[in-house]
Amino acid sequence: MRLHDSFRIFLRSMIKFFAVVVVLYMAAWCYFNWSHLRERYDAKNAVKRYGIVWYTDLGAAKTLAANHKRDIMIVCVRSNAKEEASDSLINRIFPSSQFQSAADTWIPVLADLREGVEDDISTRNSRDEVISTYNLRNRYGCLILVDAKGEELRRVNYTNESVSELLDKLSGGKFAPLPPVLKADVKESADTPKPAAPAVDPKSEKPKVEEKWGFTTGL
Secondary structure (H helix, E strand, O other): OOHHHHHHHHHHHHHHHHHHHHHHHHHHHHHHOHHHHHHHHHHHOEEEEOOEEEEOOHHHHHHHHHHHOOOEEEEEEOOOOOOHHHHHHHHHHOOOHHHHHHHHHOEEEEEEOOOOOOOOHHHHHHHHHHHHHOOOOOOOOEEEEEOOOOOEEEEEEOOOOOHHHHHHHHHOOOOOOOOOOOOOOOOEOOOOOOOOOOOEEOOOOEEEEEOOOOOEEEO
16 A cells, blocks of 8 residues: 555545544533523523513424423513503502412413514514414404414403412413423613503502412502
């Protein structure tokens, strides 16, 4: 065998060797950094508004729901628009401890058509997918519970129920909270609308605030 042929064989062997080393290194790096990569992917598809970490991408929510054997809670609102059902959810229901517990029990997905705000194209496309898939066009104040495959389980149109009544309807019985799953670590969005003044009960002339157990009281 000529020297030239021997060198070619040696060179091919070295290339294969280094290729295997690179592949093994990349596999090991991904293995040891998987949680970090997962967190960055989740953060890209999540937003924190109204004190809750919401997923904006249905596919990401399905993956998380399947991994943790949870259902998905989809909420459709229109903020900044003086839309009654949306305003009640944002100002009375979302801040309550019971709804926060529901957002920990289920994987929350937010479809928010924000008045006067131009979302980036990725957020718009994800939101439009949710709205189209579940027929939510102009159905603000609607909450839907779906399974990890995206199959609809129950749908509730918010009509000023207490938070406990709302969650019982959505869960199909008595709402039973579960331990929270690990979600994306994202900060509260800077463009989150500031809560409006609480509604006023004309009889007491005091603001109505949703309490921990779902009752409304004047402060």
